[in-house]
Amino acid sequence: MINIKAWFKFLVYLSLFVISFFNFTIAIFIFFILQIPIVKRSVLGKLPFNLDRKSWLKKETYKYKENLWLDLYYPKIETNNVVLFAHGGGWISGYRRQPNNVSWYRYLVSKGFIVATIDYRYGYLNEIDVLVEDIFDAYRFIKKMFPLSKVSLMGLSAGGHLALYFGLKYKPSVENIVSYYTPCDLLDIWKSSSLFARFAVSTTLKRLPVKSKDVYIKYSPITYVNKDAPPILLVHGLKDSVVPYFSSVKMYKKLREKGNNAKLLLHPFGDHGFEFVLKDEKTKDILEETIKFLRGDLK
Structure with a gap:
């Protein structure tokens, strides 16, 4: 005789699985809709400078690994300084050719840097280690292509997290690391009011901090701060x-406590992605200080 109760429970679970699978994309869309101002800034924003749309000498595209691509933007002067740039998007979205990211490339190239900008796999389909692996492979690709280059790591938000985590844990040979509004301690995201931020980190780590605090600690860049870190700008x-500012403050304090060269720049009125929205002198000063830092001016 068929166990009606067990059969009914099986059908319920099966239905929930099917609905969850097919509605995953819709769920992401809903969370994006809830954060429309942030999405608008991220996708349509640009830096507060009037830059030549053809500020680079040339652009080349390479496949740095299976199904993943990398764009190289060359300045109009000869240089061996390369910035490996990782876009933001909460590990589950974003694209290397978004207008806001391209605005950064124009600015960096206009200041004499080669920019290597990459796509990496998304956290909703992959473990976070896979995303870090992509950063690692992109770095190796760049070092092979420019063996005598000085490589800097740079990232925005989730991209900044990947740059810091990779740079501090695996200790590649880099000149410095620049990280904008980054969750240096992933547990800090749960002190944010942003539903998207919480959704993104829990989707990427496949865990909630209540039961898996150790996983959040394991993948937080602040966990790997030692005395031998490269110069870091936060x-x-x-x-x-979206990401509480005190996450960068904590990181800065720990870097300094360990004797590292670190710099922290704070905008008093800046929200997430503030450099794409604000046109004030403070924003411009921060961007200019970023260029100085990338060039090796650590004062």
């Missing part, structure tokens, strides 16, 4: 509604 807005 930038954050005090009004950040």
Whole structure:
């Protein structure tokens, strides 16, 4: 005789699985809709400078590993300084050719840097180790292509997290690391009011901090701060509604406590992605200080 109760439970679970699978994309869309101002800034924003749309000498595209691509933007002067740039998007979205990212490339190239910008796999289909592996492979690709180059790591938000985590844990040979509004301690995201931020980190880590605090600690860059870190620049807005600014403050304090060369720039009115929205002198100063830092001016 068929166990009606067990059969009914099986059908319920099966239905939930099917609905969850097919509605995953819709769920992401809903969370994006809830954060429309942030999405608008991320996708359509640009830096507060009037830059030549053809500020680079040339652009080349390479496949740095299976199904993943990398763009190289060359300045109009000869240089061996390369910035490996990782876009933001909460590990589950974003694209190397978004207008906001391209605005950064124009600015960096206009200042004499080769920019290597990459796509990496998304956290909703992959473990976070896979995303870090992509950063690692892109770095190796660049070092092989430019063996005498000075490579800097740079990232925005989730991209900044990957740059810091990779740079501090695996200790590649890099000149410095620049990280904008980054969750240096992933547990800090749960002190944010942003539903998207919480959704993104829990989707990427496949865990909630209540039961898996150790996983959040394991994948937090602040966990790997030792005395031999490369120079690090941290930038954050005090009004950040996605990643609390104190995440960068904690990171800066720990870097300094370990004797590392670190710099922290805070914008008093900056929200997440503030450099794409604000046109004030403070924003421009922060961007200019970023260029100085990348060039090796650590004062």
